[in-house]
Amino acid sequence: MTYVANFTNVTKRYPRGILALSRVTLQLTKGEFTFLTGPSGAGKTTFLRLLFGEEHPTDGELAVLGYDMNHLKSRQLPRLRRRIGVVFQDFRLLSQRTTVENLDIALRICRLSKEERIRRIKAILRIVELEGRADSFAEELSGGEQQRVAIARAISGDPELLLADEPTGNLDPDLSQRIMELLRKIASRGTTVIVATHDYAMVKRIEARTIHLEAGEVLVK
Ligand SMILES: Nc1ncnc2c1ncn2[C@@H]1O[C@H](COP(=O)(O)OP(=O)(O)OP(=O)(O)O)[C@@H](O)[C@H]1O
Ligand SMILES: [Mg+2]
Structure with a gap:
């Protein structure tokens, strides 16, 4: 089985020692829709930045779309990023x-x-x-x-992988729900979608895989 992303004991420590992710082991598969939840500072954006190659693991192994993110060369990055879509909270239009x-x-x-x-x-x-x-x-x-x-x-x-960081941050509940349905539709067409959010009310309403982070650790429910 080839995964869209494969995290093996991934730890991310920022300069000055801040531990943002701690021994994360999980896989993302093709066409899967996943919520990434957790309180502010839990490591959600860091998780997405690792997938996009904006940050690299301090420890452990990460493969994204077949690329070894620990040894990614800078000339490979544009090729990888062409296969990844990103939605930022502030739209950037x-x-x-x-x-x-x-x-x-x-x-x-x-x-x-x-x-x-x-x-x-x-x-x-x-x-x-x-x-x-x-x-x-x-x-x-x-x-x-x-x-x-x-x-x-x-x-x-x-894209084969779609990363969305708080995509419904400023939207009302009805619209948030519709945006989520849209992202689900995109996943059903074969794109792996991962949505970071702390909108627990919305997560509760939608049946989907949820990865929950607390202080950089994945909590298994
Ligand atoms: N560039 C950076 N340099 C140093 N520390 C950082 C950096 N980016 C994030 N951190 C720290 O890493 C931890 C995780 O941050 P991250 O942004 O991943 O959290 P988050 O779950 O996305 O939070 P939020 O819900 O507020 O967006 C925090 O303690 C944060 O202060
Ligand atoms: Mg964040």
């Missing part, structure tokens, strides 16, 4: 650009023709139910709409 332009910028690195990019953008806007906002500027969109553009951008390159 270009406010003076339209929905289509925000998505097109992300797609340009894929070396597709203009027609192919437009075809893809249309298909993705259907998935996130934003066809009607294609030509709106990001700054004209509501928080939930911006969040869906951010998700659309993250999935535009057809």
